[in-house]
Amino acid sequence: MNIVRNVDATKSVLLIIDLQEKLAPAIGGFPDILTNTLKLSQASVIHNVPVLISEQYKKGLGGTLQQIRDGLPQASYFDKTHFSACAEPGFLELLKRYERPQIVVVGTEAHVCVLQTCLDLLQSGFDVFVVADAVGSRNKNHEQIAIEQLRQAGAVISCAETVIFQWTKKAATPTFKKVLTVIK
Secondary structure, three states: OOOOOOOOHHHEEEEEEOOEOOOHHHOOOHHHHHHHHHHHHHHHHHOOOOEEEEEEOHHHHOOEOHHHHHHOOOOEEEEEOOOOHHHOOOHHHHHHHOOOOEEEEEEEOHHHHHHHHHHHHHHOOOEEEEEEEEEEOOOHHHHHHHHHHHHHHOOEEEOHHHHHHHHHOOOOOHHHHHHHHHHO
16 A cells, blocks of 8 residues: 555545543543644644544443534534444445545544554555544553554554644645644
8 A cells, every 4th residue: 555644634534533522531641632633623624624523322422522513513423333433334435525535533542443443444545644642542552552553554643733734734824824823
């Protein structure tokens, strides 16, 4: 597989996996995960990057956190019970409709839903960018193992600011000035 190493806003979809009300308190380092996800969310709005949000067993885990919903009124939502969103009927078809080959991934849990979804996305031919400072698990070791497994499988491991700056490409522009308010 030929992985593109730079993420491009015109080729990206931001996929937020299962950042839900009842799961969040159990995730180690969750405040940082939320902060970085919100930064990426704001940057996605500036750069017109479509956002798809999955929700795992919403009845049991609650909906997506209100801060994320408030910041992304244009986002699409996808309910799932499979750990891999790609295993749900209609998910890959929905993703392919965006006609964007790069999937920027944040969410929980790194070693379950994020891992399985990303492995299936890679197998389906997408370029996957895992935002390491915006994914998490209840157990930090599980998170680190999942990130390493995704690296070995061909995903690009990055961080929120790197993705934001790669989407932005250039300083001294009106877009850059908007992005500065996000990262400061």
